[in-house]
Amino acid sequence: xxxxxxxxxxxxxxxxxxxxxxxxxxxxxxxxxxxxxxxxxxxxxxxxxxxxxxxxxxxxxxxxxxxxxxxxxxxxxxxxxxxxxxxxxxxxxxxxxxxxxxxxxxxxxxxxxxxxxxxxxxxxxxxxxxxxxxxxxxxxxxxxxxxxxxxxxxxxxxxxxxxxxxxxxxxxxxxxxxxxxxxxxxxxxxxxxxxxxxxxxxxxxxxxxxxxxxxxxxxxxxxxxxxxxxxxxxxxxxxxxxxxxxxxxxxxxxxxxxxxxxxxxxxxxxxxxxxxxxxxxxxxxxxxxxxxxxxxxxxxxxxxxxxx
Amino acid sequence: xxxxxxxxxxxxxxxxxxxxxxxxxxxxxxxxxxxxxxxxxxxxxxxxxxxxxxxxxxxxxxxxxxxxxxxxxxxxxxxxxxxxxxxxxxxxxxxxxxxxxxxxxxxxxxxxxxxxxxxxxxxxxxxxxxxxxxxxxxxxxxxxxxxxxxxxxxxxxxxxxxxxxxxxxxxxxxxxxxxxxxxxxxxxxxxxxxxxxxxxxxxxxxxxxxxxxxxxxxxxxxxxxxxxxxxxxxxxxxxxxxxxxxxxxxxxxxxxxxxxxxxxxxxxxxxxxxxxxxxxxxxxxxxxxxxxxxxxxxxxxxxxxxxx
Numbered sequence: 001x002x003x004x005x006x007x008x009x010x011x012x013x014x015x016x017x018x019x020x021x022x023x024x025x026x027x028x029x030x031x032x033x034x035x036x037x038x039x040x041x042x043x044x045x046x047x048x049x050x051x052x053x054x055x056x057x058x059x060x061x062x063x064x065x066x067x068x069x070x071x072x073x074x075x076x077x078x079x080x081x082x083x084x085x086x087x088x089x090x091x092x093x094x095x096x097x098x099x100x101x102x103x104x105x106x107x108x109x110x111x112x113x114x115x116x117x118x119x120x121x122x123x124x125x126x127x128x129x130x131x132x133x134x135x136x137x138x139x140x141x142x143x144x145x146x147x148x149x150x151x152x153x154x155x156x157x158x159x160x161x162x163x164x165x166x167x168x169x170x171x172x173x174x175x176x177x178x179x180x181x182x183x184x185x186x187x188x189x190x191x192x193x194x195x196x197x198x199x200x201x202x203x204x205x206x207x208x209x210x211x212x213x214x215x216x217x218x219x220x221x222x223x224x225x226x227x228x229x230x231x232x233x234x235x236x237x238x239x240x241x242x243x244x245x246x247x248x249x250x251x252x253x254x255x256x257x258x259x260x261x262x263x264x265x266x267x268x269x270x271x272x273x274x275x276x277x278x279x280x281x282x283x284x285x286x287x288x289x290x291x292x293x294x295x296x297x298x299x300x301x302x303x304x305x306x307x308x
Numbered sequence: 309x310x311x312x313x314x315x316x317x318x319x320x321x322x323x324x325x326x327x328x329x330x331x332x333x334x335x336x337x338x339x340x341x342x343x344x345x346x347x348x349x350x351x352x353x354x355x356x357x358x359x360x361x362x363x364x365x366x367x368x369x370x371x372x373x374x375x376x377x378x379x380x381x382x383x384x385x386x387x388x389x390x391x392x393x394x395x396x397x398x399x400x401x402x403x404x405x406x407x408x409x410x411x412x413x414x415x416x417x418x419x420x421x422x423x424x425x426x427x428x429x430x431x432x433x434x435x436x437x438x439x440x441x442x443x444x445x446x447x448x449x450x451x452x453x454x455x456x457x458x459x460x461x462x463x464x465x466x467x468x469x470x471x472x473x474x475x476x477x478x479x480x481x482x483x484x485x486x487x488x489x490x491x492x493x494x495x496x497x498x499x500x501x502x503x504x505x506x507x508x509x510x511x512x513x514x515x516x517x518x519x520x521x522x523x524x525x526x527x528x529x530x531x532x533x534x535x536x537x538x539x540x541x542x543x544x545x546x547x548x549x550x551x552x553x554x555x556x557x558x559x560x561x562x563x564x565x566x567x568x569x570x571x572x573x574x575x576x577x578x579x580x581x582x583x584x585x586x587x588x589x590x591x592x593x594x595x596x597x598x599x600x601x602x603x604x605x606x607x608x609x610x611x612x613x614x615x616x
Contacts, residue, residue, distance in 0.1 A: 022511040153515035154508070159530060161518050192500045195536070200462070202510040203330040207461035209514045210469050213521040222467060228503070 224254025532562025
């Protein structure tokens with residue numbers, strides 16, 4: 001068995017419109033690289049971290065914390081060295097911490113001959129999410145580990161449902177270079193909603209899941225609606241309404257906040273449309289003078305993968 | 309073209325657990341019969357109504373009101389005679405009014421060569437629902453007209469999504485002979501819910517729709533949960549908790565309130581289990597001395613149909 005793996009750890013979109021806290025998806029063209037290496041020295045040792053200014057101490061790093069959760073339930077007597085090459089910016093809203101924590105546990109599991117199920121890896125990786133945002137949420141780590149669209153049906157017990165991935169679906173994600181803390185973004189949410197709003201939301205979740213299974217792009221678009229969280233959180237993202245309007249006008253099926261922002265995602269049918277949508281989103285931020293990164297990606301149906 | 313049709317109008321289960329106000333399904337072994345006849349005399353004429361004590365005046369009868377909504381948008385210059393043979397008890401919670409209003413408009417549409425879409429027929433039939441309960445809801449009329457499981461994704465605009473129907477899924481429905489008015493049953497609902505409860509509910513709606521599409525019976529069962537409405541409404545139904553517990557103990561995938569009650573439905577994989585579940589549900593009402601009807605049915609995938 002090999003002692004070392006180099007892997008690609010995808011960025012992910014969580015809180016997909018109506019699917020707040022439950023629906024996420026893995027991307028293909030943006031993600032980190034990691035090297036995971038079996039060593040005799042016990043514990044998790046982060047020996048390299050490039051691309052972002054993040055702590056390398058095991059207990060302060062999401063990969064370290066997730067890795068320790070893994071080791072805590074493993075029979076393995078040794079340890080792991082981890083190298084992290086960040087390409088996803090921390091705080092961008094496309095699952096930077098999830099990429100690192102899932103990459104660590106997925107790689108470790110491979111190197112040990114897969115003693116744990118993918119669901120169990122989600123649990124370990126959630127410990128990293130807890131360190132990053134204070135909440136052990138699963139809606140980024142689940143798509144990173146399972147690939148494609150995933151539903152977190154329940155937390156107690158944890159139940160992750162892989163959803164079908166329409167072949168022509170592409171994501172465009174724009175990251176305006178402003179900072180929003182996940183914890184702030186949580187604080188402004190209302191703790192109560194009306195039953196009426198709830199019914200609309202779960203009608204759309206049902207429609208979105210049905211649209212994904214039947215590859216009905218029009219239904220996917222009609223269902224990408226969020227009456228509850230987006231109207232509040234979008235206030236924190238300058239230009240959100242203009243970006244969304246221009247994405248839709250350029251042919252996007254739907255558009256919303258990625259994670260807790262500030263990134264904004266749009267889904268399109270076909271890569272050409274996704275590129276037009278990207279151009280229109282960029283134009284908005286150029287006009288109001290906000291620096292931004294943009295990504296166009298097909299859906300990543302396999303999740304984390306080995307690379308050479 | 310024929311001038312007369314005899315049709316079967318299925319009973320339906322609405323408010324399927326987590327799918328409150330959005331998910332319904334059509335049954336196969338219980339429903340009304342109707343005869344719809346083209347006549348030269350303008351208007352809707354209910355000339356026979358057997359089986360239940362309900363008003364026959366056009367404007368007081370759900371089939372009459374739905375039929376008039378149909379005629380109001382039709383080019384047809386004549387009228388229709390309607391005979392209704394009720395087998396579904398009014399107020400039982402399995403779509404008695406929906407069966408009559410959908411039967412009327414479906415039959416009329418057939419006899420005129422189908423000038424209207426099925427979605428348009430849903431709109432006409434909703435006028436009947438409005439007469440019956442004060443609310444123009446679509447979650448019984450949609451499955452009666454489309455067949456199978458249907459999702460009311462949105463009311464404005466009206467958007468009905470047919471869901472896949474697992475082949476081995478059977479419904480057991482027990483109707484305890486007590487009276488609950490739909491309007492009373494609506495009044496006791498809370499108008500606000502917590503965001504946390506909402507998230508659980510839409511996670512389950514996503515899981516239920518995914519389970520139906522993938523014919524994953526276990527997932528269907530895990531998703532048949534309602535944290536919001538069932539805990540409140542079940543108080544109005546004597547023996548509800550015992551009936552539910554005995555259904556699950558007998559192998560049902562899940563169990564909940566049909567419509568606004570008092571009927572209770574359970575879903576099972578396979579007819580044998582559905583029968584065992586029926587027996588266990590009956591035993592509860594026998595023990596506490598409440599008269600009851602019971603129905604075991606496969607899913608009716610075609611909805612209303614012609615009979616000879």
